[in-house]
Amino acid sequence: MHGRPRKAPKPEDAAASAAKAEKLRALQSQLLHNHHNQIYTKEALEISAKLLEANPESYTAWNYRKLAVEHNLSHSESDPDTVKSIFSEELRVVENSLKQNFKSYGAWHHRKWVLSKGHSSVDHELQLLDRFQRADSRNFHAWNYRRFIAALKGIPDEEELKYTTKLIETNFSNYSAWHNRSVLLSHLLQNKVKGFFPKEKVLVEEYEFVHQALFTDPDDQSGWFYHLWLLDQTVKPETPLLVSTWPAHGSDIIVSAEGCLDGRALSPFTSFHSDAGTFPLILYFNEAVEGVNSSTVTVKSVFTENKDLVWKPLATMCVQPLSSKHAERQSVEMILWRDVNFHFYDAHVQESSPIAYFDRLSIKKDHEPAASKWHAKTLVNEIALVRQLLSEIDCKIGKLTLARLLMAHDAMVSYMAPHSHKKVHSEEVLQLYSDLMELDPMHSQYYKEAQSLVLLQQVTSNRESLLKHCCHHRVSTSSSVGNSVCLRLNNLSLSRIGCVEQLLWVQMLDLSHNELRSIDGLEAMQLLSFLNLSHNKLSSFTALEPLRLLKLLKVLDISYNEIGAHPVDTRRYLCSSPLSHTVGSDWNFNEFVPDDAKVTNYWEAFAIFRGFNLTQLDIVGNAITDEKFKSFLIKVLPTLKWVDGEELH
């Protein structure tokens, strides 16, 4: 099926092909006949061997041979020579078939089946594997079989590691060997096997090893992927880290409710308005973690008992019905996002301590293990090395690696010294990604997203730059808005959201006029009540799945996006729906959708919006939006007061 040249059929070819076909068909029908009638004579076995040599993919023949072996074994009275010859014959048939097609699943499995019955020597199998390696070093069947033999015969990881060294030294472009090496090393490091501890010593040797590959053939990807793994081993912390929280550790928070204090007099960073009398507590880790509960996390507060707290994970898509309680508001003001409604935050205004508050956003680290100095030093070495390589040759993955190294170095330095740190490399990294977009235009969207993340790092990493993007939202009447500070990140060409751990305090967010296709990460911003996503590139409702975790969201603007304009939905499996078996028994879609509706867009809107407590929604400017669709949405969202600027009655 692969790699056969296309040629016009000639009459003599057709005749030859028909003759071959006849022979093969005869073998196949004989095989099926013998199989169905359980005929396991020598002649019958010979037919199956011929068939498998001609067509190793004829799987029923392999099944037949296994049955024949079992049958003949039970009739051989355990005579060891007979047993041995039965199995040898099977191995011979497999080898012949593999000569025809060394990628035949059926052939390899048959061999494993024979081996697991305890026949053949390790040496013989390894020799066979060596021959296959030389024929095709990337044959994953052979590699899998090698791992099978190693496990079956107890060949130690260290020996197999030496084998990968041998192969790589012969040819650096052997991704399969590098892959196996990383698997073996992971085991050896994890089990702290003698000679492979401490980890730093092993990594230093591996860096030296891979450098040879990178300098010999910088355009071959194999070494670079391995290098990326080494980098990950260097920077990744041993245990999960708590990166940030809201409220910040040791801070004072004032919680106000309707009819309570006048919200505008309070500091926007340390006050929180809540009608329900609750506020969220957010713990942001650097990776998904388990085991967060009241016995592992202690919260000291005036208001509540530790045992009253219920911890919910935000990283998974669990079946969580949204609570259907909604507070009845006396007066709901429509929020306008026009520039005239905002005024910039004056950093000189007397405030309790907004700047000091930002300091508390990062968790203080009390200790600096000696090993982390090694990590920083390693990064510096690698940066120097890659720079040297790039001075000799313009290499795409080299540039990308340099960008990643510089970002990792910045992150590590900022972790170790949070207050004195400046992000020194951001400009160079942004330039590297611009270079990459020109060098490798096919992957330009990947580089653009990386740039968005760097940009957001720049904006959120220090207080001055963050304050520049903070604005007061002018609300005309006294309302229960409370905190009226809006973080405005509009018109920044952002194609990706990041640095959310710095933004857990945000209640009002303007991301309009960017290039966002997804809003992954927003689910951590649990305080978010007002969100503007207009004029972006959201192409489906399913892209809004993260919003389902934002219980306090009241006002949402998704106008002028691309919802309904694309036949392909790339978020289809990243949201809760019947397709992925992630909805509960409360899925009552059929009650809402009109009879003649095209199901496609309606179920997506239903999946996202059901159970929301939105008071204001803007959806104009999307291909999906027509009157019928709007009435459907209004049914699904009973708390709505404003749609596309019009008050509902």
Add this chain to the structure above:
Amino acid sequence: MEGQIGDLEVEKHVQYILSVEKRKDNFESVVMEHLRMNGAYWGLTTLDLLGKLDMVDEDEIISWVMECQHESGGFGGNVGHDPHILYTLSAVQVLALFDKLNVLDIDKVSNYIAGLQNEDGSFSGDMWGEIDTRFSYIAICSLSLLQRLDKINVEKAVNYIVSCKNLDGGFGCTPGAESHAGQIFCCVSALALTGSLHHVDKDLLGWWLCERQVKSGALNGRPEKLPDVCYSWWVLSSLIMIDRAHWIDKEKLIKFILDCQDKENGGISDRPDDAVDVFHTYFGVAGLAHLEYPGLKAVDPAYALPVDVVNRIFFSR
């Protein structure tokens, strides 16, 4: 025609598929006889994506499909061949295309599939015990279509798949096996269908996958290997499911797929000017559907069936 996208020869491909269905006597057909059930799925799904499913004899096909069912409940690749999970999925998919899943004894088929799950959550292909994450995908996909996913231990199935995750973010056929686009498709789909995509490092895997696009615009299946049209499905579907499809150049891939057509005789091949077959014809057309090529039905990236077929199963009254 330099610089233009080019045309999809719909009529030629339809005729090619119909001819393959009928042609049974040349060597290529006989060699593939044991996987005719897969061939039926590839050919018929392509016809449906092109809007031409009505050109075949539905009753004839369905009765042949049912003839391939074994007393164990599983399906063989052709009449008289042993049952295997590979052909069982194709049989279920073919019946779904025709909206005829009701001809099945659903519990009988589901029990065959569920019975192939092992203690560690993995799945065997048949009674002979070959284990591969392809079979995990097949089990989850077919049981989902039959709405009997509760017959297996989903948590263990997911854990086994996660154990096959590699350090480069990809997945292999068994724990420790090298990442390969085909296996990645199977694992990512299986995780998608069980709401478990949070186990995937989407940025890491997305980058590995987008690097399958080589200078010509075509996709390969692993680093430093030759590109092939079928990866337009395996890689692209995976990218779509993790929402990273925009990390490749879609225009260039469309052009490559169209260049793999046999514009005279119909069909699509693995590379330009190679011999065509129905396998690559399906993956080429399905890839174009994923790339929003005009005139094609949308295809579900996890179930590998037209979206309207899937919606019919999960959203109709």
